[in-house]
Amino acid sequence: MSVSAKDSYQKLKTAAQEKVKSLNDRPVVWVGTATCGKAAGAVDVREFFKEEIEKRGLDVRVMEIGCMGHCYAEPLVIIAKPGHPRLCYGYLDEGLTRRLVQDFLEGDDPCYEFALVALDPNDFFPTFTDFPRGVYEKKIILEDCGFIDPESIDEYIARDGYEAVAGVLEMEPEEVLRQVKASTLRGRGGAGFPAGVKWEACRKAAEKTRYVICNADEGDPGAFMDRSILESNPHLVIEGMVICAYTVEAAQGYFYIRSEYPQAVRRVNNALEQARDKGLLGNNILGSGFNFDIEVFEGSGAFVCGEGSALVSSMEGEMGVPRHKPPRLTASGFRGKPTVLNNVKTFAYVPHILRKGVEWFKNTGTEKSPGTAVFTLVGKVTNQGLVEVPMGTTLRQLIFDVGESVPNEKEFKAVQIGGPSGGCLPESVLDTPIDFDSLYDAGAIMGSGGLVVLDEDDCMVAIARYFLEFTQQESCGRCTFCRLGTKHMLDILTAITRGEGEQGSLEILQELAEDVKNGSLCNLGGTAPNPVLTTLRYFGDEYEAHIKERRCPALMCTHLVAFYIIPQKCSKLCNACVGSCPTEAIYTRDDGLKAINQEKCVKCNSCLKACPPEYNAVVKLSPPELVEERERENNK
Amino acid sequence: MELAAGEKEEILKHVGAVLEEFKTTRESLVPMLQAVQKKVGYLPELAMEKIAEGLDIPAVDVYGLATFYNQFRLNPPGRYQVKVCMGTACYMIGGKVALESFERRLDIQEGETTPDREFSLERVACVGCCSMAPVVLINDMVEGRVTPTRVDGLLLEYKDGEEKISEENKEEARTKGADNSSSNEEGERSA
Amino acid sequence: MSAKVTLTIDEKEIRAANGDILLWTALENGIYIPNLCAVKEREMPAASCRLCFVEVEGKKKPVTACTQPVAEGMVVNTRSPRVDRLVKTAFELLISDHRLGCSKCPKNKSCELQKIAKERGFRLKSKRLKRLPKKEYIDDSAELFIFDRSRCVLCERCVWMDRHVVNSGVLGFSRRGIERSVTTFMEKKLAQSPCAGKCGKCVEVCPVGALSFKDKSERENGSPEGP
Numbered sequence A: 001m002s003v004s005a006k007d008s009y010q011k012l013k014t015a016a017q018e019k020v021k022s023l024n025d026r027p028v029v030w031v032g033t034a035t036c037g038k039a040a041g042a043v044d045v046r047e048f049f050k051e052e053i054e055k056r057g058l059d060v061r062v063m064e065i066g067c068m069g070h071c072y073a074e075p076l077v078i079i080a081k082p083g084h085p086r087l088c089y090g091y092l093d094e095g096l097t098r099r100l101v102q103d104f105l106e107g108d109d110p111c112y113e114f115a116l117v118a119l120d121p122n123d124f125f126p127t128f129t130d131f132p133r134g135v136y137e138k139k140i141i142l143e144d145c146g147f148i149d150p151e152s153i154d155e156y157i158a159r160d161g162y163e164a165v166a167g168v169l170e171m172e173p174e175e176v177l178r179q180v181k182a183s184t185l186r187g188r189g190g191a192g193f194p195a196g197v198k199w200e201a202c203r204k205a206a207e208k209t210r211y212v213i214c215n216a217d218e219g220d221p222g223a224f225m226d227r228s229i230l231e232s233n234p235h236l237v238i239e240g241m242v243i244c245a246y247t248v249e250a251a252q253g254y255f256y257i258r259s260e261y262p263q264a265v266r267r268v269n270n271a272l273e274q275a276r277d278k279g280l281l282g283n284n285i286l287g288s289g290f291n292f293d294i295e296v297f298e299g300s301g302a303f304v305c306g307e308g309s310a311l312v313s314s315m316e317g318e319m320g321v322p323r324h325k326p327p328r329l330t331a332s333g334f335r336g337k338p339t340v341l342n343n344v345k346t347f348a349y350v351p352h353i354l355r356k357g358v359e360w361f362k363n364t365g366t367e368k369s370p371g372t373a374v375f376t377l378v379g380k381v382t383n384q385g386l387v388e389v390p391m392g393t394t395l396r397q398l399i400f401d402v403g404e405s406v407p408n409e410k411e412f413k414a415v416q417i418g419g420p421s422g423g424c425l426p427e428s429v430l431d432t433p434i435d436f437d438s439l440y441d442a443g444a445i446m447g448s449g450g451l452v453v454l455d456e457d458d459c460m461v462a463i464a465r466y467f468l469e470f471t472q473q474e475s476c477g478r479c480t481f482c483r484l485g486t487k488h489m490l491d492i493l494t495a496i497t498r499g500e501g502e503q504g505s506l507e508i509l510q511e512l513a514e515d516v517k518n519g520s521l522c523n524l525g526g527t528a529p530n531p532v533l534t535t536l537r538y539f540g541d542e543y544e545a546h547i548k549e550r551r552c553p554a555l556m557c558t559h560l561v562a563f564y565i566i567p568q569k570c571s572k573l574c575n576a577c578v579g580s581c582p583t584e585a586i587y588t589r590d591d592g593l594k595a596i597n598q599e600k601c602v603k604c605n606s607c608l609k610a611c612p613p614e615y616n617a618v619v620k621l622s623p624p625e626l627v628e629e630r631e632r633e634n635n636k
Numbered sequence B: 001m002e003l004a005a006g007e008k009e010e011i012l013k014h015v016g017a018v019l020e021e022f023k024t025t026r027e028s029l030v031p032m033l034q035a036v037q038k039k040v041g042y043l044p045e046l047a048m049e050k051i052a053e054g055l056d057i058p059a060v061d062v063y064g065l066a067t068f069y070n071q072f073r074l075n076p077p078g079r080y081q082v083k084v085c086m087g088t089a090c091y092m093i094g095g096k097v098a099l100e101s102f103e104r105r106l107d108i109q110e111g112e113t114t115p116d117r118e119f120s121l122e123r124v125a126c127v128g129c130c131s132m133a134p135v136v137l138i139n140d141m142v143e144g145r146v147t148p149t150r151v152d153g154l155l156l157e158y159k160d161g162e163e164k165i166s167e168e169n170k171e172e173a174r175t176k177g178a179d180n181s182s183s184n185e186e187g188e189r190s191a
Numbered sequence C: 001m002s003a004k005v006t007l008t009i010d011e012k013e014i015r016a017a018n019g020d021i022l023l024w025t026a027l028e029n030g031i032y033i034p035n036l037c038a039v040k041e042r043e044m045p046a047a048s049c050r051l052c053f054v055e056v057e058g059k060k061k062p063v064t065a066c067t068q069p070v071a072e073g074m075v076v077n078t079r080s081p082r083v084d085r086l087v088k089t090a091f092e093l094l095i096s097d098h099r100l101g102c103s104k105c106p107k108n109k110s111c112e113l114q115k116i117a118k119e120r121g122f123r124l125k126s127k128r129l130k131r132l133p134k135k136e137y138i139d140d141s142a143e144l145f146i147f148d149r150s151r152c153v154l155c156e157r158c159v160w161m162d163r164h165v166v167n168s169g170v171l172g173f174s175r176r177g178i179e180r181s182v183t184t185f186m187e188k189k190l191a192q193s194p195c196a197g198k199c200g201k202c203v204e205v206c207p208v209g210a211l212s213f214k215d216k217s218e219r220e221n222g223s224p225e226g227p
Ligand SMILES: Cc1cc2nc3c(=O)[nH]c(=O)nc-3n(C[C@H](O)[C@H](O)[C@H](O)COP(=O)(O)O)c2cc1C
Pocket: A186, A187, A188, A189, A190, A191, A192, A193, A195, A215, A216, A217, A218, A219, A220, A303, A304, A305, A306, A307, A308, A341, A342, A343, A344, A346, A347, A448, A522, A523, A524
């Protein structure tokens, strides 16, 4: 044997570090251009920086990074100028951009008044650990997201990237497997199945042609962390897949990425190309004799394709329809061969575990669910974005400390975890620790990591209906329970939100939900009733109000509310509501006050938002009959 | 649907190219359909037939896939594709209201195209910018915080002014000429 | 030949070949388990109708008999409150989406749904569930038979026959969820399909009145019976 994998790696690393260092002794502006940043205008910001820097003839590089997880403050940039800690600025626009170039890059004033946080320890400006969010957060797989250039493999290698692969290649596959098993890493795609056990099953299969697939289908309509990771640090996931392939002796791998994620597809393809160039992928990886390559398969958008057997079918050119299991994918997967299918995040933990050790990994999180949990924190919460906290953190800490509570002085009502397969949990169970088993016991699941905070304005029946509508539309239609059961459940829920619920509706709904859960062929149907079951369990009185009083307590169900302008509060001098109405339902009465023509009103909320706070004259009433009552009273 | 003159040749040309480009196995079916749709904008019957022939598989299977997956469409889209985000966050903050406003203003239902083929209306799942909810994509330009009044404004903007389009082109040109470290993202479409 | 095993179904001791599928073992031994989608020759069962639930001792939940291999010492009960509840719901769901009017149906008296109802004492009308609106779609263009989609229960048997026995590739599925249906390319009439509806093998496996031979249906339709 000539050179070891470790030696080959060391050469790559030294070269990468030198290259990165040579680039970083000039000032750099990093613009976050993951999808969230772009939506907020990051591309314009990047261009403003370039223009202004050029105009002033400065020697500054403008680079792109992925998502740091602080989506609420997009567009975000990080400025690294020698002599200063790296500083992060949020809410960028043209004015602030030009100011930063002029004052900080040309001058030497870091404009602390606009900075959000410093990334390096320093004596001038607070860092993440000085904020509550930083205290609770512990980043493992999001650590580098938003801080390295996702399009440069050198940056990844310079930070020890692919070191785990180099180490693994000098170990026996059995030993790698032993470590992954000992780490008790559980799958992050929803069910929490131990990754090591899955790998072992595949390794033990008699058939020698094997595949490794990364599940980046991410169908939950409220989650986008898998995409963020692929857009921000694709090499981490690739490295995890290489290690898995070495362990199970697979020669070919695939990324299954939904085609709605074009930027992720592009960045992954780019990363694969770079890894091949460096000999970290393809034939004879790092001179070890091990061969493994990865291709990208673009999914065509069907939630059910996230389910393993459906995913494999769709890769084979069939409809994404699940089949009965067993056989599991580890026995008969892609092309009927043993296949390991893991989620993006699951693979992302693997390099960390092998590089830093099993004990290090198990030090974070709980005994049965070691490591961290990654959530897309959205809805009625101040700090929206991606968060990563140790397993065992309570929901309360996550929402009130990391997320910094519900904005606009509204009352917290519930938290929806796990998207369409998950559940809605009320205030009373917020002290539940976040881990696979505790959430399951509470009626939710860890699921895909979508986490939506709901406040007093959100109707739980409408939320349950929203998720069920989603699963009903996304059901593949193969089995009776899922195809027809979800349809009947949806019809019942629709009737309830319209005030047409009947005596006995809730009993039927509960029975159907239980039967669909127990009788479905795959876990789409098996988990689809969860949002309904949990809301029935924790918010039964809200359902009752809809049925018995035709009233929506949260004033959300449009069929059960009406808008009303309180004459005593309305001002003759103001026309804001009239202008805001898209259907000309608001008119000026003879006395100059405004009123609503209920026939024309589409209940879009515009007038309520338009009415200036000093009047606050527009209100929602439920049941809608209250409007007539009020009018009668006023006419007395 | 009747194909206009020249359309047939156009379709055959694209399908031919796609059959050349990919391995002719069943596993290529989804990527082939994606490639054809990217070129033609939708999946015409003729294209499905030819692909089935090329792969030597039942045509009904191609039709099955084309109707199973959200991504595929059997009819030409509008010049402006309006996609309203129905992700959880958007739905709760008024995605439904935005969708209804578009339906009312364009006088079509979700999934349809206006008779003049100017606008088509669809719903999509989470676009991933929940903090700007409710979000609407118009030809992949992201519009945040879309209220009914914004809907009116947006439609006017697109209908009359070529303003938005030129802005988009500008964007494309800009990114294409951009520095080597970044790829040209805006130029491409998710189809 | 694989080894023999002994198992118990509803307290009856039965011998079967190791690896045999429980559903067929039971049926062949005169023990009825409701089923619509099972095809004995089919390698990967569809397991889509969800009617064949049974209890297997040691399993946490009822299992589908059409996917369950038999094993030595296995103890099976075809009835239990949990099984009965699941089967009843599955049946009601199917019926809620199935065009009734049995007297006018060519499969009257040979219909599997009627058989299940009789065996388990179910009604053909559900009190709990509303009927789902069904689009009428009848294709009578083929020479031999009629396709009535509003009676289809999506058991997949005809498509399996089309693909694995006849090898014609005319029938397939389209769409998904509640709109999933058995179809031809672009919903074309069967007479215009490559097979022109000539062999009728698919009709033979249809458990309900979705696919039926013409001569019989004509006879039935002519009968003066009311609905
Ligand atoms: C309807 C349905 C949708 C799913 N969607 C996803 C998904 O988008 N991403 C994912 O990783 N797993 C998804 N899963 C879970 C996968 O089936 C599978 O368990 C997972 O990818 C295994 O990886 P893990 O062990 O790393 O979690 C889904 C499951 C079901 C039933």
